[in-house]
Amino acid sequence: MLSSDPPSSRAFSTRQSLAPARQQSLAPPAIAATPRAAPPPAPALSAPTSPSARSSDPGTETIPSTIPLDKMHRSCVEFQARFDEWFAMKKRALAEDKAAHLKKCHEIKETQAQLKKQIELQNAKVLELQITCEKEGEEVAAANSEREELKLSSEERVEQKMELLAQRRELARELHRRKEELQRKRQAQLDKHNELEPELQGFVQHLALELKCPEPDVVQFIFTHVNERNWEKEYSFSVDFSTRTYRVTSCVPILPNLDRLLAWVNTSRDFYSFLKEMRKEFAEYAKSES
Secondary structure (H helix, E strand, O other): OHHHOOHHHHHHHHOHHHOHHHOOOOOOOOOOOOOOOOOOOOOOOOOOOOHHHOOOOOOOOOOOOOOOHHHHHHHHHHHHHHHHHHHHHHHHHHHHHHHHHHHHHHHHHHHHHHHHHHHHHHHHHHHHHHHHHHHHHHHHHHHHHHHHHHOOOHHHHHHHHHHHHHHHHHHHHHHHHHHHHHHHHHHHHHHHHHHHHHHHHHHHHHOOEEEEEEEOOEEEEEEOOOEOOEOOOOEEEEEEOOOOOOEEEEEEOOOOOHHHHHHHHHHHOOHHHHHHHHHHHHHHHHHHHO
16 A cells, blocks of 8 residues: 555655654644755655755755645645555454454364264264174074074975975865855855845835945835825835844934834844834824824
8 A cells, every 4th residue: 555655655654753743733833954964855855946055065965944744744644544444454354364264263173073973973883884794694604504404305305395285285175165165155145135035126116115225234224105295205214233133223203112113123033024113103103294
């Protein structure tokens, strides 16, 4: 920044003995020039003088009669302002460099901590792999020993093969027997279905009955042609057949004698008569509605 100062300020900085103006008033009285030996003055402080003002001695020359203290003071103030600005800039730069250095040191410490942690983890993994290798070595040795123990002679292998073939034949016979038994059961169920089909059709035709299975082991019985004013109106009840004791899970509408009829059918086991009685009860209910 000193290189950008004007020549007057540079000359003034080289002769600081003449700069008490920073502590004096802004307009000091003029100082009379006195001849003295001095180094060659700076160009900013030199002033043209007449030949008569110079000394006869070629090694000495006189100082101007008046020194431009105001201009020197202004130059000093400007220089001081620029110096303060430069100093503040350098101070900020130093603070920024310090902060960056501290940040870099902190990052280095964090990186070191992370690397140390990773090294510890890697060491733990290496130790774990060593233990695993040792265990696998032991397992391999045990497997080799077991393989040696499981080696059978040719006669023992042939005997085992014959035994396995005999077991296979026995299993094939058992499978064939079970297939035949399953086939007989299916045929019996089919015969029972064919036997009950006419009876079921009789229920549907004579009692105007429809059967549905809303869920496993539950049969819904739906009667129509019960209400003389509305032959299509449905009266239904559902029976749970999952146990030996019949259980009515729903009845629409609710019949007043339902519990009595349910107790009777669980005692008599006459489900056909139970259906007829339920239809009669629905018919009585329909008449009571009218």
